[in-house]
Amino acid sequence: MQSKPNSALVIVGHGSTVNPDSSAPTHLHADAIRVRGLFGEVHCCFWKEEPSVREVLRMVDRDDIYIVPNFISEGYFTDNVIPREFGLEGPMTVRGGRLLKYCEPVGSHASMTRVLLHRAREATPGVDPARTAFLIVGHGTGLNDNSAKAAKEQAARLRTETDYAEVLSTYMEEPPLVADWATLTSAPNVVVVPFFISDGLHSYQDIPVLLGIEEEAGAAASQRGVFRHNPHSLHGRALYYASAIGTEPMIADVILEQVAQFDRTHAA
Amino acid sequence: MGIAAEIVRLLEEGFDTIGQVRILRTGGGFDLRHVDDAGRGDLHVWCRPEEARQIAASDDAGGYRPLKTAPNLRRGWSLRVSGAEELRLALDFLYPAMIGTFLEWRAGGLMPVPLRETLGRQTGMYRVTVRITDAQAGELIAEHCKLEGGCLRKILWSLSAETPLKGLSPAKTDPDGVREGEIPLLCAEACNLLVAAARPVAKQTPPSK
Ligand code: SF4
Numbered sequence: 001m002q003s004k005p006n007s008a009l010v011i012v013g014h015g016s017t018v019n020p021d022s023s024a025p026t027h028l029h030a031d032a033i034r035v036r037g038l039f040g041e042v043h044c045c046f047w048k049e050e051p052s053v054r055e056v057l058r059m060v061d062r063d064d065i066y067i068v069p070n071f072i073s074e075g076y077f078t079d080n081v082i083p084r085e086f087g088l089e090g091p092m093t094v095r096g097g098r099l100l101k102y103c104e105p106v107g108s109h110a111s112m113t114r115v116l117l118h119r120a121r122e123a124t125p126g127v128d129p130a131r132t133a134f135l136i137v138g139h140g141t142g143l144n145d146n147s148a149k150a151a152k153e154q155a156a157r158l159r160t161e162t163d164y165a166e167v168l169s170t171y172m173e174e175p176p177l178v179a180d181w182a183t184l185t186s187a188p189n190v191v192v193v194p195f196f197i198s199d200g201l202h203s204y205q206d207i208p209v210l211l212g213i214e215e216e217a218g219a220a221a222s223q224r225g226v227f228r229h230n231p232h233s234l235h236g237r238a239l240y241y242a243s244a245i246g247t248e249p250m251i252a253d254v255i256l257e258q259v260a261q262f263d264r265t266h267a268a
Numbered sequence: 269m270g271i272a273a274e275i276v277r278l279l280e281e282g283f284d285t286i287g288q289v290r291i292l293r294t295g296g297g298f299d300l301r302h303v304d305d306a307g308r309g310d311l312h313v314w315c316r317p318e319e320a321r322q323i324a325a326s327d328d329a330g331g332y333r334p335l336k337t338a339p340n341l342r343r344g345w346s347l348r349v350s351g352a353e354e355l356r357l358a359l360d361f362l363y364p365a366m367i368g369t370f371l372e373w374r375a376g377g378l379m380p381v382p383l384r385e386t387l388g389r390q391t392g393m394y395r396v397t398v399r400i401t402d403a404q405a406g407e408l409i410a411e412h413c414k415l416e417g418g419c420l421r422k423i424l425w426s427l428s429a430e431t432p433l434k435g436l437s438p439a440k441t442d443p444d445g446v447r448e449g450e451i452p453l454l455c456a457e458a459c460n461l462l463v464a465a466a467r468p469v470a471k472q473t474p475p476s477k
Contacts, residue, residue, distance in 0.1 A: 017334040017461060020325045031318055043360075047460065050336050051365035054381075054457055058368030059360055061270040080391055 008062040015046030053085035072107035073150035123242040133166040133185035140171030197246035272352040297350035311346040320361035381457040384428040400470035421455035
């Protein structure tokens with residue numbers, strides 16, 4: 001991406017009122033982009049943390065502002081909450097002499113396929129993809145949430161573009177259930193990547209229980225080492241469990257790709 | 269003038285405190301620390317503005333701080349940053365958006381949003397908050413936003429366009445009611461924590477139609 005010294009980048013995350021894990025990746029991606037000096041300034045804002053979406057622009061100096069939602073898919077937040085809180089009227093909104101450019105969410109960019117692949121390879125060093133099943137885990141059953149659809153599309157791409165023995169999108173709460181991983185797959189190795197924007201109760205506790213890595217959900221989520229004991233030997237297979245895709249540093253590049261895509265789509 | 273330069277100008281005007289943070293000028297830059305640690309020499313020294321996030325994340329007991337303007341900033345640290353830009357970042361992590369909000373207020377451009385407008389805008393699980401009565405809202409705000417143990421921000425918004433907020437002490441609502449040299453933390457609109465806290469209260473009230 002060409003540098004934009006006269007533009008600001010604002011990354012919007014969900015945030016949490018109970019733990020710092022939700023906003024941490026958003027902040028880290030912002031840090032990474034900030035040090036590259038591509039934008040005049042880089043900010044974060046959140047729905048559940050400060051600065052709120054309502055407040056963040058008060059700290060922004062530039063009048064040309066790219067807003068990128070750090071969400072796993074389009075849905076309630078990107079269609080409803082974020083536009084409402086910013087007072088957006090569409091992809092481009094002029095407000096108080098400033099131009100607000102509303103980009104697509106991180107998770108729906110095509111380059112997420114590359115990020116998922118990278119994460120899976122990293123979790124399975126030296127393991128042959130042709131003898132490995134690749135499982136993406138989404139939430140499913142969300143209110144107006146397209147993350148299940150996004151996970152499915154990513155699985156379809158990975159199936160055609162990589163040499164994994166099997167690629168499946170699975171869900172916590174709707175079929176195909178991630179809990180059925182052993183019957184859904186037949187390859188000797190299985191790698192599981194949560195399709196979530198940050199680590200939290202789902203990736204630390206719920207999914208490990210559904211996979212059978214953990215007996216029951218324990219406390220003190222952030223302190224857990226569930227990602228460090230790969231592979232887990234279960235049902236005669238080697239199961240590799242990765243942390244949420246949104247914590248991958250490559251997401252910073254996806255954010256930049258969404259800005260570049262916005263420019264291409266809305267070229268003056 | 270950019271925000272970073274504005275901050276330096278505020279320091280030159282004599283401002284040295286924001287919330288529970290004291291800003292000291294040092295030879296090469298700035299030293300930030302808890303106001304109650306002003307004279308201490310045994311502080312843990314941090315040097316990167318991003319580390320301010322870690323400082324602000326939890327209180328002295330290790331508990332998560334969902335509200336950065338709560339009066340429970342931890343003690344025992346000193347954050348040394350080198351230029352105005354680093355200072356801007358560090359302050360924005362300690363007190364997100366608070367400098368910009370103060371500058372906008374001082375310039376006369378800050379537009380507080382009445383509570384009824386904030387609640388009326390909510391969708392999904394928070395739509396129900398419109399049902400809260402004025403009396404319930406008053407009680408909730410007095411408890412949730414209280415200076416001692418709640419939140420250090422000065423509330424600038426009213427209940428509705430016609431109804432002012434009643435029953436709060438002037439210390440909670442007067443932006444000028446701060447110590448000399450202190451940048452007030454301002455609340456121009458009910459935060460999401462208050463909106464979330466309004467939900468269980470509002471649910472007790474049956475829908476009007
Ligand atoms: S509504 Fe304002 S004063 Fe009350 S807790 Fe939230 S930020 Fe503080």
